[in-house]
Amino acid sequence: MAHSAQRTGGEEMNRSTDFWILVGTLIAFTVINTLFFAIGSFKINWDSFGIVIAVGLTLAMYSFLYKDNPAFKIAENLYVGVALGYTVIITWYNALKPDIYDPLFVPIFTKATEPEYLVIVPMILGIFMLMRISARLSWLSRWSFAFVVGLGSGLTIPNYIHTFILKQIEPSMRPLFYGGESIYVSVNGILVLVGVVTVLLYFFFSIEHKGPIGVASKIGIYFLMVSFGASFGYTVMGRMSLLIGRMIFLLRDWLGVLH
């Protein structure tokens, strides 16, 4: 009981501290921006207003690194809403309007040109897909999916076999010496060959991994480890790049300490 009461007291204190940290950060943010506008670092226009909003949202998103908080939640939900709204508008003006509305509906009412009635077929298939929301009419969506699956398979299977299997086998089968190449190219070729064979052996489960097969599959594991390490290294690089980009924005566009 005493422990539970102590823990509750500690949690309340933490919550109170977090609340004041949040309030303090918001006050500091408001004061800094007001100061920038007052001293003329920011001119009163939409660009400056945009920078302030972008800074606020950036700080709100990074505040999650300290702890989950209302500012982060607001920014997160705002992002989802804005992204969806943006996508709807872009899709209307770039796809639905020029591909359906303008060629089909506009000529029907204006009689300026002949309507493109062929557009009705994909439009109906698209509407059928949306019928999944109705329990009574959801069977109609199967026609659209049948079309998508059939067309998709027909297009994808031969192209994928050609691009991702046949063309990828070529570099694994290059001759080690065909004249003029450096020693590194040959070493690379050997490494690729050994890597492909040993990793394939590692994933070959019909033979017990003992003796020479066991050694080869062990080498395959090392190749996989190197590959995972490279992927992890690149991932770290990517995440750091995102942080650096935001920091450059904060220091240059907002605080003006970087030129």
Next chain:
Amino acid sequence: MLDKLVNIDRRIIFALVAAAVVISLLMSFSLPVPATPPVMGIYDKINDMPPGSHVLIAFDYDPAAKEELQPMAIALLHHCYSRDLTVIGLTLWPGGTGLAEQALTSIARQYNRKSGEDFVFLGYKPGVASLIINMGENLYTAFPADFYGNDTKTLPALQGVESLRDLDYVIDLAAGASIETWIAFGKEKYKFDMGAGCTAVIGPDLYPFLDSDQINGLMAGLKGAAEYEVLVKYPAQAVEGMRPQSVTHALIVVFVIFSNAVFFASGGWRTVRRGPGARR
């Protein structure tokens, strides 16, 4: 003491990384950014193209990947406009429309290039693979109008281009799997030269395509963008980002060594070897 280090508050690590980035940005020192052969592949290809050649740049990313891919796009556009190449821009991602238009038009202004005459922005279209096939058959049925609603058949920038086959070079700047789609449904089917730029996360997956000559060049992450900025002699955000990038990488290496040393010194490896439920 060791227990405290094993259970160190992760926020301390975040603070150290943030401090490393800020300090290295504020301090003035430069590190060399030598160009690697994959990046040189794209640079050389664009450099060897005669003026007026058509280069298609697909801006297949959204603001989440802006920090890595926008510097790449800007450096590429500087190169293309300075060489008098005709740039055709489009995006397969709806979220990339604003970024693509901003990059195309802002750099074009610096070189007095006009929309529709020296470059064209086709905007966004859904479909990905089917759109690429459509463009491979006929560019004008895929994009009857450009982003601003102009009839594409009348645009001087597209004169001589009927389909993807007529393009001199295609570059996909991607934050997702679109490079593979461009290769499978575009490059292999309609036989055009292709280069790629991507976020660092997907970089390792794309090197096999370099080895098989399915792409002639690759820029991976901010490092790839920085190399291109150096090549076109336009050092900007990517080059500036290389200082903190190097410093944070060194810091993370130190973290990895330090955490492993603490892990072994605290005897944590014994628990792992025996399994979490094992008795000591």
